[in-house]
Amino acid sequence: MRDFDLIVALAAARKGGSAALDKILAETPSVEPAVIAAIPDDRILGAMARRVFYAGFSSKVVDAKWDAFEAAFEQFDPAACAFMTEERFDALMKNPGIVRNGAKIRSVQVNAQFVLDLASTHGSAARFFAEWPDADYVGLLDLLKKRGSYLGGETAMRFLRSIGKPAFVVTPDVVAALIREGVLDRAPGGKRDFVAVQHAFNQWSTQSGRNLTELSRILAMSVGSDGDNGIEGHTRRHR
Numbered sequence: 001m002r003d004f005d006l007i008v009a010l011a012a013a014r015k016g017g018s019a020a021l022d023k024i025l026a027e028t029p030s031v032e033p034a035v036i037a038a039i040p041d042d043r044i045l046g047a048m049a050r051r052v053f054y055a056g057f058s059s060k061v062v063d064a065k066w067d068a069f070e071a072a073f074e075q076f077d078p079a080a081c082a083f084m085t086e087e088r089f090d091a092l093m094k095n096p097g098i099v100r101n102g103a104k105i106r107s108v109q110v111n112a113q114f115v116l117d118l119a120s121t122h123g124s125a126a127r128f129f130a131e132w133p134d135a136d137y138v139g140l141l142d143l144l145k146k147r148g149s150y151l152g153g154e155t156a157m158r159f160l161r162s163i164g165k166p167a168f169v170v171t172p173d174v175v176a177a178l179i180r181e182g183v184l185d186r187a188p189g190g191k192r193d194f195v196a197v198q199h200a201f202n203q204w205s206t207q208s209g210r211n212l213t214e215l216s217r218i219l220a221m222s223v224g225s226d227g228d229n230g231i232e233g234h235t236r237r238h239r
Contacts, residue, residue: 001181001200004215005210010069024221030213031164038132039163041115044075044125048111050157052150053099061099068097073108077121081112103150110149117147126163133201134166134212138194161213168201177219207217 012021013052049069051061072095074080092098092105118125132140141159145152151159154169161167168174170188178184183200184193204215 001183001203002032004204004210004218007177007181007204007222008208008218011218015221021221024219026216027162028161028217030157030161030211031168033130036119036164037127039126041075041078041119041125045078045081045108045112045115045127046070046073048115048148048151048159048164049073049076049108050102051162052107052111053101054158055150055155057099065098068095076108076112078112078115081096081108082116084109084112104157107130107149111151114148120161129160129165132164134205136198137167137201137212138191138198141194143189165202166211166213168197168212170197171219171220173223174216180223206238 008021012018015021015024050062050066053069065178069149070076072092089105089109093100093102093199098105116130122128122131129140136177137160140158141152144156144159148156154171157167157169159168172187175184175187178197178200179186181200183196188194188197201212201215205211208215
């Protein structure tokens with residue numbers, strides 16, 4: 001692994017200089033833990049749901065329908081969604097205003113219960129996410145996958161980034177950069193690979209003072225295509 005300043009220089013050279021690089025990085029701001037902790041639980045559930053429905057669908061289609069999603073899921077009130085009746089589920093499956101995917105609609109119910117469980121033990125789900133250490137980000141990803149529904153892989157990473165939590169995303173460009181730096185020899189496929197990625201990010205964060213989101217995007221922008229600089233790399237903030 002080389003000094004991260006050299007990777008920053010590669011990314012800046014590709015993007016037109018340090019000022020241009022900083023402007024791109026500003027598109028995906030992370031926020032202080034106290035700001036994350038103040039997010040209401042309904043907005044946490046809404047952010048989860050949006051990312052779940054994005055997966056496999058056009059994000060533009062989901063965004064265009066989002067007001068209808070909010071109405072259909074009662075503004076993502078966790079209690080209302082967690083205790084969804086079968087009649088309510090059937091009505092959602094017939095609602096033309098939303099994406100009518102049964103498994104993903106059911107995931108909102110499962111994730112609502114997950115949010116309620118976190119709130120019961122930590123005061124709020126947002127506080128739980130805010131207090132989780134960035135140095136064990138992969139542990140948080142593992143928990144989201146195990147306790148949530150459809151909250152694995154990139155969906156979980158994008159959800160965390162969307163609420164302002166520092167988050168790396170293993171896009172093809174990020175993987176290519178990690179392989180170039182000797183962190184991986186292939187796309188990460190298991191716990192050992194992700195532990196290696198976390199270790200590298202922790203070292204670079206200590207060395208550079210940058211958070212996981214900044215490190216991730218700089219790595220992506222240091223390789224040959226625009227990858228994590230595209231629309232899918234942008235943070236969508238849901239307040």
